Amino acid sequence: MPFMRIEYPKLGILLLLSMVLSCQGSKKMVDNDAVDSLETIQREFKAAEDYEIFARNLESRISDYKGSRTRDFDLLHTALDLSFDYKNEWVKGEAVLTLKPHFFSQYELVLDAQDFDIHEFSLLEDKGETPLNYRYETQKIVAFLPKVYEATDTLTVKIKYTAKPNESPGGGSAAITDTKGLYFINASGNENKPVQIWTQGETEHNSKWFPTLDTPNEKATQEIRLTVDQKYRTISNGVLKSKIQNGDGTRTDHWVMDLPHSPYLAAVVIGEFAEIVDKWEDTQVNYYVEKEFEEGAKKVFQNTPEMIAFFSEILGVKYPWQKYDQVVVRDFVSGAMENTTLSVFMEALNLDAREAIDSEWDGIIAHELFHQWFGNYVTTESWANLALNEAFANYSEYLWYEYKEGRDDADLHHVSEMEVYLDESTEKQVDLIRFYHEDSEEMFDSHSYAKGGRILHMLRRHLGDEAFFKSLNHYLVQHAFSTVEVHDLRLAFEKVTGQDLNWFFNQWFLNAGHPILEYVVDYSQPENLLLTITQTQDLKKTPLYKIPFKVSWYQEGERQEKEFVLDKKKQQFAIENQTPVKTLFFDEAKELLSEKKSARGKAHFITQFGISELGIARYEALDSLGSNYAEAEDLAKTFGAALQDPFWSIREMALMQIAKHPEWQMEIIGLEARLLEMAENDPKNTVKSAAIEVLAALDPDKYSPSFLRWMQAPSYYVAGAALSAYLENENNLNRREISERFEQEKNVRMLVALAEYYIEDSVDLKGDWFHEKLLNLSGQSLYYFLGYFGDYFSSMPSEGTADAIEKLYAIGSKEKENYVRVAAFQSLFGFIDEPGVLAKTMELFQNEKDELAKRYMEFYLTPYLDEKLNP
Template sequence: MRKSSIVILSSLFLASCSLLNKNKIEEVNLDEVIVTPAKKLDYQPSETRINDLLHTKLDVKFDWTKAHLHGIAHLTFKPYFLPTDSLTLDAKGFEVKEVVLITPEGSEVPLKYEYKDKLHLNINLDKTYTRNDTYQISINYIAKPNELEDGGSAAITSDKGLYFINPNGEETNKPKQIWTQGETEASSCWFPTIDAPNEKMTQEIYMTVDTQYVTLSNGILMFQTDNGDGTRTDYWKQKLPHAPYLAMMAVGDFAIVEDSWKSIGVNYYVEPKFEPYAKQIFPHTPEMLTFFSERLGVEYPWEKYDQIVVRDYVSGAMENTTGVIFGEFAQGDSRYLIDNSAEDVVSHELFHHWFGDLVTCESWSNLPLNESFATYGEYLWREYKNGKTWADYHNAQDLKSYLRESKRKQVDMIRFYYDQKEDMFDSHSYAKGGRILHMLRTILGEEVFFEGLRVYLEDNKFQAVEIHQLRLAMEKVSGQDLNWFFNQWFLSSGHPVLKIDYAYDKDLKLQFVTVEQNQNLKNTPLYRLPVAIDIYTESGVKRHNIVVTEKRQIFEFKTESAPTLVNFDAQKYLLCEKEDNKGSIKEWIKLYEVGTLYDDKKEALTALIDTKDTLAIQTIMKATNDEFWGIRLLAIDCMENATKLKMGATRSRLIEMAKNDENSSVRAKAIEWLIEEFEQTNEVKSVYSSGLNDSSYVVVGSSLYGLYESDKERGLAAAKQLEAIDNIDIMSTISLIYSTESDEAHQTFYESAMTKVSGFDRYAILSGYAKYIKSQSLNSKEKSIPTFKNSAIIENAWWMRIEGTNALLEMRRTILTDMEKTAKKIDNTVDESVKTDLKNQHKQMQQVLNKIDDALTEVKAKESNSQILEIINKSMAKN
């Protein structure tokens, strides 16, 4: 599964927005964040195997109005090893109608069962079965996902398993859809199963739907039957086994764009209006299938490969076997896709079909065996398709993500102690894990690493594994004992915190490099770190390979002259925090000039930020012409002193970049700096005006905000003209602008925009609307109540429902305060006509307050999240 590319920080969630520096979520000062000690947690074992689920056959129909699934499940089992006369299934919130045993002759034998907790179906079998026996049961049931208590996490925002989107067609700009999300253990919300990652099953699904709808499931569509009553039954079959959490269904009005790879189908399911862009939405999929198959030495093993975009998805994307689901962030026209390519996500989910689907973690404790590999799959694809520099840029973002998380959370990669299984879906399992695999590749070398992956996949295909299987495969190929590596990186927490100092003794002609490991050794290991050091002198460069093993070590290297540069970790592969105390600015400049890696240039530019040295500023300015867009982007962020000391030259360069850089992110970043750092001259304003016609919506959004900041009247006029564009980057910028304005006419924009966006994108509009409405009239507040109420009720993500709920509660607080003030004025007013007016105002406020309370009562009646209910109850109790 791909974590949403949109990150939740504090209570804010900004979706696909290009907001400027001053409006971005405030960055956390990492030096001030304290990692709190973890509470004592329970051991989380793999699921105990008592019965082995061999095959699942489902016959399902849907009740859109009630959001129910009517199902018949035929499940085939055998005892795992020991004899058993009972069976326990995960079945969440069902109405169970009948449980029967299907005899070999096809007759049905009713079975006794217990289902008191509505979570586990405990069945008494008709006799004791041994591991040499198989048996089949049939369960007739109704799944009621919307009646389950809502849970979820930042990565997977809901765990209802089955989702009915716009089921009654009330939202005019949203299609009706049904889709599933099984990870972690939510497949058991729509069919009875053993909902554990160490279970494997083959499957068949008969889906009966209205004939107007398209269906998708795992495996191959074997046939379709027109039932003659306006419905059709589609029969999907997957012959190869996979884990229950990978089972999927989707129903809706989708265009199917067909593609192929070798002898298998590769299809793209999108909303009809995006049919012309389907291959851009899922870019390079056949090429990825070829690349990964060849790189791993294991051909793509499944019967087909389909990808689908759905509305209101509760995650980023999900690697359901042969039927990958994407959130709507992936879907758009060519102009939208300039800034919002899902290429990384496509590669992530496809790589899962080897790491996660073919070979599956046996428990959520071992989740990095799924997610670390999928994250590294993104690196491998970028390396192949765009070159090592782009891939290393990707790696650097992963390191940044992990280090940010590490300031508040440091846990083992493979962790058997956690509070909720969803806690495993963090930057450790994804970002840190990808970097660890990159280190393993660097240490072992290309040939050994990829042969080790091939052996791992071949030896464990269609099986569930733990981390030691990966180690053993790598040891089998390399001939090395790799416990040291796996113990310190996968089975321990934290990371190295290194301090590197340098000294040259001209008499001894020795270069000294001192390395200290300063991580907290109470919780973090003392690392063994194989590292390359490149020493540059007038005669050239020489590489020295060392191994850091101690708390403090001094390494010495013979060199006839003082080095012009000593480059520690010359391969730039270490996952660490690093204080690199080079002797002079010239060494950092030298590193930028001779460095061939992204991180060489990144480290050099970052080290030059705070200096006012002329050569340093020249180097930063030179970097704005680097051939790689990521370096150009970084160079802009390093310009602070350049803007102060060489304002004219810097402004001219930024204007040039804003107008002509080939990369939209660089153009947008240049515009942001022009807004933040420079006088808003006519020349700068002209950049914003021309930027309104840019091919990139992100650049248009930045330009619009710049125009508003520099010339409010022109900015508002431009915002009005852009209101009709159905793009989240534009709408979110307009929302940001209008949120500080008092004009009641802007409410029309918010009401309209809320009907155009869904899923994660709604947050930017919803939060802007909530801020805007605070300063509006009572009539405007009254008009907004249905919108906020609907958001508080219909959104799948709890944090979206909270935003709608909080908007209602904030209006309620504001009106109560105004009522209190008005009541005092009434008491203190002698003039009867004035008093009458005040009483009428008070009455109107009471009427609107009653409507808000009615809305909150409805929210409470339909809300299952205990935290949201607590917020409502506490807030209303205060007044």
């Protein structure tokens, strides 16, 4: 299903917090009406601080049990004939549905059809076409059948209709920000973007553009005829059977999907796309992007055939569909969507050839591909069981990184995802499989994705690879082209392993929360260490867990490991290590989904960094030293050694810490030579860029010639860092000339280097440049640029403050990404003295529907309100 992204990069959080602090020092005059509204909001903030009250209020809103939808009919086949009204943004359709009663006799047929005009509804029989009486109330059609149909009967109905997807749009969720089902992009052709149509069916939104049984526990074959302007390409599920030129400037493409899948996975994409032809064995594996990104797409998606081969091998189930296409569209309402044989991606994957050098999109590509098995081939029977789709797709990212990049990269990704879940858990703890929820969109959270993936990781590590993947194979083979619930997954594992796994599935899939483990190691008997672990989670809300875990230590450079099982609130374990041990590691590989608390100190982390063979353990050690002991005088040696670490992320972290501590630079032997070597030759471009930043701090004059050379590097990471380093040095007298050489760049890493220089040096006459760049950015690039945009115009009012304010307000009002709206809101604070700006910021806050975005806006408003109301 849609790929979940971290909504706020860590840098963004720092910017938010710094903005809060900067707001506290200013005093502004406000009118009484504004003060009254601010007081009201401030009271609401304080009330919302009590999470227990919030949780109870949430529980009181939860209504019905959300189980699997009752299947009165089986949908066997759907045939659609579609054309499009771009002016009104309507779909003109004819649908022919073939169905049969599932078991019980039926005398009426109920179909999902949201916001249609129904023109005809008829029954197709050998003797001809018979109009049916029906009732329609905007969401469902109830057709009255001429006789009672039994389970042995088959009926075919035809519906002529006009679908109006823009009517009654919904709010969506964190993963899917809108619910129109079908989207016209730049239908008028007047905007600075291509004309496109694309669909997004999950959860139950495809019934916004064709009548169906819009539920995941339905499976059917389909065919779609699309009549479009002949300049457009169409892409849909299955195989393109024919293209017919109609003689009026249009063409009708006939797509056939002859393997059954759920209605939410049906998809259509229409637009002008370049086609990059690829394959895996004899299977078509094509990529579709706008023409200017054709070369970049070859790099971005190049690993797809290898991914298909890898997943087919480890699952023991060959890729099950007719082909696999991937297309990048504009203004997508999710990260990506795994429609059967056709995954659709957000425009952030539109990269030119140079940007694609540093493409980091393999995770999302693997995620959507894995859904072709887990989600499409075998599908959750209800949204309550969504984790059966999303946990597997999330875990596929780990599997791919482990295979392609190595375990260290995979483990770092694993811990990052764990932190995503733990962050959400501070405000929300719910069952992974949850039948009681208000709206199915609520299921698309970090529980279903990140927590689910971590649970699968623990199950794999507990059972071992052979048992884990053989169980997945059994699950897929047993339930091919059908729908499942969580017990089907448990039974598959039990069938293969012979073990009763209720204990694991009950505590992890069917209960909320996670363990909080406090542990102490007693080293008083070095030959037999004692480990005491206490589960400190609230047992009124959270289970007492049964947790298989590992301890490890190093003996003469060799790693030793033992496994134990924790199943009591407080438990002591004799390690019986025999040989004296000074440092014991509990869960060294960070496999357990838990919060762990212990009294490890600086010496422990120095030892851990020095001896652990696991990259993630060395990463944790270095991170802990940098975060908790950065002012210690004896860490230079450790961070200097980290520059030689084989794990790129550790090298990068070491560079960041060394940049913060100039006093270490004299203590690290050969530092300057090592930095230069890293900037020139490190295999990771992010490490190269970090090395350049340290060199800029160390001796900017000496390395200015190198910065000029590195500005031409193929990687934007490297070029952007070099450009920034050069422009920051006031001794470079040609900075204005150098900056203007790069003003036509589109990549945000180059743009922010220029923007920072223009702001810091108060370079005038750059207002038009800022406006032009803002217009052509989107997503994370827009997010990072917005702060510079606001800073320039607030510090240079002669460049056009009023226009800048209106643009920020428009982005804060209309941008689909919540973190971009927050960045625009933040930037408006730089103009808070200007007439009407306070009212605009208040309006943005009051109209914000996303709870996470609203919470971040509070970071700005609260200190400002405190100052205004309590001067």
